[in-house]
Amino acid sequence: MGPTVPRLQQPYDAIELDAAVQNRGAVVLAEAYPPDLCSTFLDQVTDYLQAHPEETEYAARSVLGGFQGATTTTLHALVGAIGCAPDLVLQRDIVDCARRVLAPLSDTILLTVAEYMARHPGAPRQELHRDTYSWRHVPGGRQPIALTVMAAMSEFTTANGATWVVPDSHGGPADEPAPDWPAAVQVELNRGDALLFRADTFHAGGANTTTDLTRHIFSMGFQVAWLRQVENGTLSVPPDRAEGLDPELLELLGYSHELVLGLYKGGHPRHALTGS
Numbered sequence: 001m002g003p004t005v006p007r008l009q010q011p012y013d014a015i016e017l018d019a020a021v022q023n024r025g026a027v028v029l030a031e032a033y034p035p036d037l038c039s040t041f042l043d044q045v046t047d048y049l050q051a052h053p054e055e056t057e058y059a060a061r062s063v064l065g066g067f068q069g070a071t072t073t074t075l076h077a078l079v080g081a082i083g084c085a086p087d088l089v090l091q092r093d094i095v096d097c098a099r100r101v102l103a104p105l106s107d108t109i110l111l112t113v114a115e116y117m118a119r120h121p122g123a124p125r126q127e128l129h130r131d132t133y134s135w136r137h138v139p140g141g142r143q144p145i146a147l148t149v150m151a152a153m154s155e156f157t158t159a160n161g162a163t164w165v166v167p168d169s170h171g172g173p174a175d176e177p178a179p180d181w182p183a184a185v186q187v188e189l190n191r192g193d194a195l196l197f198r199a200d201t202f203h204a205g206g207a208n209t210t211t212d213l214t215r216h217i218f219s220m221g222f223q224v225a226w227l228r229q230v231e232n233g234t235l236s237v238p239p240d241r242a243e244g245l246d247p248e249l250l251e252l253l254g255y256s257h258e259l260v261l262g263l264y265k266g267g268h269p270r271h272a273l274t275g276s
Contacts, residue, residue: 132146
């Protein structure tokens, strides 16, 4: 039998969840998001992109858009643009797991990125990589510095490019050579399932070999608060748009500080918000 990724059912056991992430590098949370929230998210993204076609053009020219390629549609800055995005970001089991697993290296955590991806027919298979390449100067180690979430807003199948993961491949430096493909497993997901893995686990988006099926993804990450985020949360959601957001969401975006890192005028970043 080949490598497998642990799969947990609701209600998730916190000890089992944390152990799977810490020790195996990846875990699937079945039914992490209800189907109606997935549908709402896709409807809101579709409406937003139709109203703002310039966002598609901008994303195609962006750094992350270039990495994904022409067969993938992306949208970033979701918290400030998509009404239900905060509900997806603040999935309680996932956020709490991130806080627990990252706690040995950081008192607070940040949202690394929150993005929508649509992997269209013809999208090629990516190369196996670690997301920690964003912080390639940080050495690998037993404790993770970041987690990545791939949430299925539509089914992830072998044919439409379900994510490949190499179980137990975490812990090494970001620029370590990738293992051979036989060590990888393609993780199929039902709509609403979430694949949660350490950012130092080797993985890759699969090839969409269908002719008519787009794979819809909500992707986000959480990281220790002393690393710079992939997506600049306080620019994506500036103070005038951050007013009234959930305090925990504000913390994750970067309206927070880790000791003396991230201060605003020498004090707490929430002071940048009027009425705070």
